[in-house]
Amino acid sequence: MKNPAFAVISPFAQIGRRVRIGSLCVIEPDVVIGDGCIIESHVVIKRGVTLGPDNHVYEGAVLGGMPQHLNMPERPGRVIIGAGNTIREFVTIHRALDEDEATILGDNNLLMVGAHVAHDCRVGNSTVFANNACLAGHVTIGDRAYLSGGVGVHQFCRIGPLAMVGGHARVIKDVPPYVTVDGGSGYVVGLNQVGLRRAGYPVEEVNRLKAAYRLIYRSGLNWNKILVRLSQEFTEGLAASYYPFLSTTTRGITPERRLPPGATIKLRPEEKPEPSLQIRYRARAM
Secondary structure, eight states: OOOOTTOEEOTTSEEOTTOEEOTTOEEOSSOEEOTTOEEOTTOEEOTTEEEOTTOEEOTTOEEEEOOOOSSOOSSOOEEEEOSSOEEOTTOEEEOOSSTTOEEEEOSSOEEOTTOEEOTTOEEOSSOEEOTTOEEOTTOEEOTTOEEOTTOEEOTTOEEOTTOEEOTTOEEOSBBOTTEEEOTTTOOEEEEOHHHHHHHTOOHHHHHHHHHHHHHHHHSOOOHHHHHHHHHHHOOSSGGGGHHHHHHTOSSOBOOBOOOOTTOOOOOOTTOOOOHHHHHHHHHHHO
8 A cells, every 4th residue: 555645544544455546535443444545635544444346435435434323323333335435525434333333334335425425324236325415323225225315314214135226215115125205206117127127138028027016006905915926926036036026025116106996187167278288188197
């Protein structure tokens, strides 16, 4: 490691090979930085952080900050970050509340400018957090999930693998795997077709997901019957993930954005469309 100008590096930090640390960084004791990491200038890595190999941390990021909690722990937990992550400017990742726990970020994730990962979160692999996406405490994010800009996720919520959440959505319930959440309404609007296609899943797998999706959101069955059928009919492939995810929810799942059958789109009172236009609106709703 080259000695960076004006950086403050504790002698009790463990720095791996081929690590580059920029100027004006602060590396506290009880920090582990793996081989090949690049730490740009003005980064603060606080005690209790373990960085795996080949991470790139950009300017102004703060890793290992104390939990934002009214009852501040005297001995908080750790932050454990895997390999190959890109952590852009001003990202913040906070330590777990309890000393035996950890906030975990997996491998090959991209956290864009201003993203926040709160205490006790569990983030999988190959996820994308766009600018200013924020997780509250105890949130779980599945592999390859995508959070668009300005998304806010309520504490204890889960977002399943390869789910896509649109910009500025407020996530207050669990988001099932492989679905898309509309940013404007915060409701599910179907499967994440683009993500599934880019991931290279075959048509047969996607069709099974569609069948499971219809069962969950459009069958009209009660919750217990939906779970029974998921456990019996979808036991292989991607769709098999729905039963364990839904059966363990504590907050419920994000509902679908659909108009009830026969509903019409209400026009503004000042508008007086011709009868043919009224019929056209009804037809679209149906």
